[in-house]
Amino acid sequence: MIAFLRKRYIDLGLLIIRVLAGFGIMTHGYSKLFEWGVSGFIDSVAGMGFPLPGFFGWAAALSEFLGGILLILGLGTRIAGFFIACTMFVAVVVRHAGESFGAREKALLYFTIATSLLAMGGGRYSLDYYLNRWRKTLRKEVKTS
Secondary structure (H helix, E strand, O other): HHHHHHHHHHHHHHHHHHHHHHHHHHHHHHHHHOOOHHHHHHHHHHOOOOHHHHHHHHHHHHHHHHHHHHHHHHOOOOHHHHHHHHHHHHHHHHHHHOOOHHHHHHHHHHHHHHHHHHOOOOOOOHHHHHHHHHHHHHHHHHHHO
């Protein structure tokens, strides 16, 4: 019984982390896509010395915006976590290079959350969980027919 409750609490914790972090990172991507305008963000990426700033600017903005939405839903959680972690790693190492810990703190926090979700998945309260259950049911039906 205790193990059952422990698992439920872990899944509840994953849900809370996914939804709150997803909304947070999604708002960063939203601002890059719709408030700054992508061209302004791409200019910022070019200023950091990135090759192909258009590609990497779009990749970063979309990984934050779409990745955040996917985290909220728990859909493709590990994939979204991977792309968000890559984006946040660059933010910590390149964008905020040489700045104080306080300037890097938010990107480090999102990096930590994204890598944790990459490792653990979305938990029981995610669309990933229910899609995997549905796939397993379909496989059993195919095998028995």
